[in-house]
Amino acid sequence: MAATAAMAGDPAEGAFDAVVIGSGAGGGAAAFALTRDGLRTCVLEKGPHHQDGDFFHDELAIARRSFFVPDPFEEPNLVARDGAAAGPTSDGWISCCVGGGTVHMMGWMFRMLAKEMALGTRAGARAGGELIDWPVEYDELARAYDEIEDLVGVSGDAATLPVAQRALPLLPIAQHPAAGVIAEACTRLGRASFQPPRAILSAAFRGRAACHYCGFCAGYGCETGSKSSTMASLLRAAAATGKLTLRPRALVVRIETDASGRATGVVWRDERGVERRTTGRAIVLAAGAIQSARLLMLSGLAADSGHVGRHLILGAQSTSTGVFALPHPAFGERGGRRDFPFGERTVRNGDGTTIFFLPTTSPIFTAEQAAKQGDDPPLWGAALVARLKEVFLETRQIECETFADFLPHAGCKVELDGATRDRHGLAVARVTAAQHPDTRAASDRLAAGGDEVLASAGANRVEPGVRGGYYWFLQAGTARMATSADGGVCGADGQVFGHPGLYIADGAALPSAGAAPFTLTIMANALRIAGRIALT
Amino acid sequence: MDRALVDLAAAVVRRHPGLSRRDVLELAAFTATLVACRDKRRDGGEGSASSGGTTGPPRGGLDPTAYHTLEAVTARILPATTDFAGARDARVITYVDRQLAVAPLARVTPALMALARALDAQARTRGAQAFAELPVVEQDDVLGQLSRGTLPDLALPQRELFRVMHGLTLEGFLADPVHGGNHEQRGWKAIGFPEPSLRTPGAGHDGHGPHGGHGGHGG
Numbered sequence: 001m002a003a004t005a006a007m008a009g010d011p012a013e014g015a016f017d018a019v020v021i022g023s024g025a026g027g028g029a030a031a032f033a034l035t036r037d038g039l040r041t042c043v044l045e046k047g048p049h050h051q052d053g054d055f056f057h058d059e060l061a062i063a064r065r066s067f068f069v070p071d072p073f074e075e076p077n078l079v080a081r082d083g084a085a086a087g088p089t090s091d092g093w094i095s096c097c098v099g100g101g102t103v104h105m106m107g108w109m110f111r112m113l114a115k116e117m118a119l120g121t122r123a124g125a126r127a128g129g130e131l132i133d134w135p136v137e138y139d140e141l142a143r144a145y146d147e148i149e150d151l152v153g154v155s156g157d158a159a160t161l162p163v164a165q166r167a168l169p170l171l172p173i174a175q176h177p178a179a180g181v182i183a184e185a186c187t188r189l190g191r192a193s194f195q196p197p198r199a200i201l202s203a204a205f206r207g208r209a210a211c212h213y214c215g216f217c218a219g220y221g222c223e224t225g226s227k228s229s230t231m232a233s234l235l236r237a238a239a240a241t242g243k244l245t246l247r248p249r250a251l252v253v254r255i256e257t258d259a260s261g262r263a264t265g266v267v268w269r270d271e272r273g274v275e276r277r278t279t280g281r282a283i284v285l286a287a288g289a290i291q292s293a294r295l296l297m298l299s300g301l302a303a304d305s306g307h308v309g310r311h312l313i314l315g316a317q318s319t320s321t322g323v324f325a326l327p328h329p330a331f332g333e334r335g336g337r338r339d340f341p342f343g344e345r346t347v348r349n350g351d352g353t354t355i356f357f358l359p360t361t362s363p364i365f366t367a368e369q370a371a372k373q374g375d376d377p378p379l380w381g382a383a384l385v386a387r388l389k390e391v392f393l394e395t396r397q398i399e400c401e402t403f404a405d406f407l408p409h410a411g412c413k414v415e416l417d418g419a420t421r422d423r424h425g426l427a428v429a430r431v432t433a434a435q436h437p438d439t440r441a442a443s444d445r446l447a448a449g450g451d452e453v454l455a456s457a458g459a460n461r462v463e464p465g466v467r468g469g470y471y472w473f474l475q476a477g478t479a480r481m482a483t484s485a486d487g488g489v490c491g492a493d494g495q496v497f498g499h500p501g502l503y504i505a506d507g508a509a510l511p512s513a514g515a516a517p518f519t520l521t522i523m524a525n526a527l528r529i530a531g532r533i534a535l536t
Numbered sequence: 537m538d539r540a541l542v543d544l545a546a547a548v549v550r551r552h553p554g555l556s557r558r559d560v561l562e563l564a565a566f567t568a569t570l571v572a573c574r575d576k577r578r579d580g581g582e583g584s585a586s587s588g589g590t591t592g593p594p595r596g597g598l599d600p601t602a603y604h605t606l607e608a609v610t611a612r613i614l615p616a617t618t619d620f621a622g623a624r625d626a627r628v629i630t631y632v633d634r635q636l637a638v639a640p641l642a643r644v645t646p647a648l649m650a651l652a653r654a655l656d657a658q659a660r661t662r663g664a665q666a667f668a669e670l671p672v673v674e675q676d677d678v679l680g681q682l683s684r685g686t687l688p689d690l691a692l693p694q695r696e697l698f699r700v701m702h703g704l705t706l707e708g709f710l711a712d713p714v715h716g717g718n719h720e721q722r723g724w725k726a727i728g729f730p731e732p733s734l735r736t737p738g739a740g741h742d743g744h745g746p747h748g749g750h751g752g753h754g755g
Contacts, residue, residue: 057732060711064538071640072539072546074557088546090539214733219538223734335728363710363729365538368703377683377695378702380613381676385620392727423557 016042016245018533019266019280021252021295024100025522026506027286028230028238029148030530034284035243037534042245042278043235044268046287047096049248050103052232055221059362063219068104069093075422077290078430082468088420091472092431094288098248099221099231101288101473102519106218107199107227108355109154110516111145113163114138116405119512123407130311130408132511135483135492136528144524144531149197151237152228152523153205156197162348173202173211176343177330178398182356183345185457191449196346196355199228199519208232215341215361230523250276253426255283255299255502263502269424282533284494286506286526289313289475293414293508294429296479296489302496307489309415309478311408312431313513315471316352316439318447320400322454323461331396343398347453351442352404352515354450359397366391369465400454402446405515407436408477433470440468442515474518476507493536494529505529541703545644548696552650554643563597564638597636597645601666602652606632606701608668609655612675613705621722623705631708631717632701644700651697654690655682 017039020027027043034041047068061067069090076088094101115122120132134141146166155170172195179195186193200211211226225232238244247268253275254267265279285292293309302308327333343358359366370391371378379387391397417430435443447467454462481504482488485497488511494503505526507513513521555563598606607629616622623629636645655667658678664670667678681687685695708717710724712735718724721731 053738056737057734058712058714058736060707060715064541064707066542066640069539072543073549073640073643076546088550089543091543216732216734338730361732362538363724363727364707367706367710367727368538368540371702371706377698380679380683380702381615382617384614385617385622388727389620392729 015265016040016278016280018042018282018284019044019278020284020286020505021255021266022046022100022286022288022292022506023098023230023235023246024094024286024288024506025102025230025519026509026526027284028099028102028234029523029526030284030286030503030505031238031244032151032230032234033527033530034282034533035238035241037531038243039282039534040243040245041238042247042280044250044252044266044278045096045098045246045248046251047098047248049098049246050221050231052221052223052225055223057214057216057220059219059364062221063104063362064364068095068097070096075424076420076428078417078420078428079433080431081433081470083434086417086430086432091470092290092429092475094291094473094475097231098235098246099229102199102229103221103227103231104219105199105227105229105473105519106517107519108517109149109156109197109199109520110353110514110518111163111165112141112512112514112516112518112521116512116514117141119405119407129487130410132480132482132487134511135481140528141521141524144528145520148520148524148527152199152230152233153201153208154197154199154228154520155202156195160194161197162192162194168197170202170205173198173200173342174213174340176340176358178343178358178396179345179356181330181457182343182398182453185453186345186347189453189456191347191349191453193345193347196344198342198344201226201228206233206237213339213341215338217341218360219362219365251424252287252295253298253424255285255295255301257301257499257502261498262500263496282501282503282536284503284505284530284533285479285508286504288506289478289508290414290429290431292504292506293478294416297416298426301499301502302479302489305485305489305497307480307482307487310410310413311477311480311488311511312412312414312433313406313408313475313477313507313510314412314433315474315517316404316406316435316443317469317471318402318443318450318467319465319469320447320451320454321463321465322398322400322457322459323395323463324398324458325395325460326393328396335393336396347449348516349449351445351449352402353517354400354402354446354453356398356400356450356453359399363392395460398454398457398459400450402443402450403471403516404439404442404446406513407439408512409434409436412436414478435468443468471517474507474513476510476513476518476522479504479508480511481509482511493532503529503533541700541707542640544696544699544703545641548647548693548700549643551693551696552647554646560639560642563642566637596630596633597638597642598633598652599649601656602649603629603633605652605655605667606648608675609679609701610705610708612672612679613702614709621726623709625719626709626717626722626726627719628705628708628717630719631711631715632704634716635704635707641704647692647697648700650692651701654687654692658687
């Protein structure tokens with residue numbers, strides 16, 4: 001337990017203009033905007049501050065243990081999925097380190113569509129007030145998209161994208177011939193396809209090195225800073241202003257307010273468990289939608305709104321694998337060619353986004369997936385050996401993942417678990433995850449469409465993977481923006497109703513997140529919100 | 537990122553309580569000392585070259601009995617064929633033993649030791665002294681039952697423990713040899729996976745492995 005007898009002040013002298021909780025997509029973008037505008041800003045990050053040189057290509061150490069997320073023995077989330085009993089898990093954590101989930105992200109950067117920001121209008125009263133419009137005009141968000149793409153470095157060809165936008169700052173990253181195989185199949189089926197924009201530098205950019213195509217990308221941190229994490233991009237720019245104080249390994253346990261409800265500061269624990277208080281005129285919450293909701297609840301804030309922790313949005317996932325026998329014109333001979341790790345193509349239709357890509361460089365994960373047989377025991381013995389030979393030596397695979405619009409509904413939410421405490425003595429988050437029937441239906445249609453493309457591309461076999469699943473790194477909605485306190489937790493400016501000076505700047509603020517990965521939207525919205533704080 | 541094995545271990549420990557947090561920290565400190573002593577002779581990453589095979593089990597998380605029993609389990613989960621190294625060739629048990637001495641998986645060690653004793657008890661009902669001494673056909677029969685949760689008179693989460701051993705076997709086969717398994721990169725060679733660039737931290741951009749990894753520098 002932490003020492004509580006004597007509360008130490010912040011080691012830095014005086015109060016800050018702004019205190020940001022979290023340093024991922026939202027916190028990193030907020031810190032950038034605040035320091036750019038001249039505000040003395042303190043960022044409190046629960047996890048460590050890795051340097052580029054800390055990242056290396058060890059799947060076990062980096063991707064499968066506690067390099068990025070806490071162990072479920074020590075700091076579990078209790079997750080109840082689709083009606084099952086709640087159990088302790090790592091699911092629901094986004095990377096705890098400077099840069100957050102953007103450090104190990106895949107980095108697909110999509111803009112929301114205007115119609116996706118108007119869920120309330122589209123759905124009407126159908127969902128009992130769960131679905132609302134963004135209280136923000138699309139043009140305003142579009143300007144933030146323009147700005148953030150240029151700040152962090154996104155590679156792609158804007159002319160090929162389904163929605164008109166200005167040019168991206170970097171040319172598309174180089175592609176494996178597999179991308180062409182998918183593109184041709186899409187053309188045959190009459191479906192428009194494009195290479196997804198990606199937050200990976202195709203050329204040197206703003207003092208950062210170009211990608212060297214090592215292949216250890218999704219699930220890993222980039223040792224050359226060529227992946228556009230907020231750590232490599234926005235937080236470095238923020239530090240260069242001289243206005244940033246970055247405190248890693250600082251666990252915020254409470255947000256404080258005065259008698260009028262105004263936010264005044266935060267209480268956090270340093271590595272040794274000593275509690276400290278840091279004050280600021282603006283407190284910006286960006287711990288990820290699940291942990292931000294938890295912190296609001298631990299602090300007893302905005303409880304009257306009835307909206308904290310509700311309207312949880314996750315990524316709506318389905319996956320399939322297309323299996324292509326070797327030798328193959330695109331993949332080469334037995335064992336396959338391994339140059340060009342990226343081979344990607346996207347289809348976007350009314351149901352959402354489908355992305356085809358080459359498997360990530362994670363042999364343990366690939367083997368584990370290959371051995372899976374649903375609820376039956378995994379393959380073992382001679383059958384496992386035969387399967388591993390097939391997967392790694394005799395075939396190559398193209399993965400398909402789909403993203404449907406995740407409609408918030410009453411059965412998907414975050415609460416505090418009264419009975420379970422983490423190693424810090426804090427009540428843990430209990431997450432109830434379920435999909436709206438319309439989301440599930442759209443997800444299944446996307447999966448079927450993806451399977452058709454893989455088959456048309458000449459896959460010898462299409463193996464269905466996940467159906468009705470969740471991307472846990474994509475979280476939103478739990479402290480959403482609304483036009484009034486009737487509909488959400490904060491206003492269009494991100495400021496929490498009833499708690500002036502407290503802002504929401506991560507996925508939690510999004511009333512809807514669209515039918516595509518929404519990391520770029522979190523960044524853009526945080527930039528938009530934090531960019532107004534200096535004006536108040 | 538894939539945390540399935542750690543999450544599975546947490547589910548097992550919930551049903552079969554393991555070590556306390558303090559136990560794990562003490563065990564981790566003890567193991568770190570051992571590993572440091574062993575690693576003084578490390579020659580650049582092939583982890584357990586001098587341990588595990590000829591000098592008997594290293595002192596990781598398992599007692600000697602469980603070590604030998606679970607070694608046989610890994611060898612049946614991933615057997616060798618004429619052109620494919622198996623878990624035994626890759627010294628997967630060295631990896632398993634080390635993992636079971638440190639967080640987070642040390643918490644599941646008591647459950648796996650109990651499993652090992654239960655497998656030996658099964659072997660005795662079949663006329664052998666221990667699981668590892670059963671004919672492989674019978675080992676497979678026992679493991680098949682375990683995997684389906686149908687071993688008689690065994691109050692352990694059988695299916696989950698089988699999955700934990702399965703996951704550990706794949707990790708020990710394909711994780712970097714620095715962790716104790718994948719001896720002489722036999723797992724990587726079996727699946728045609730080239731030695732990764734940048735196997736250790738701090739080597740920087742120029743620290744690519746001897747084969748240059750599989751980067752595609754414009755090639």
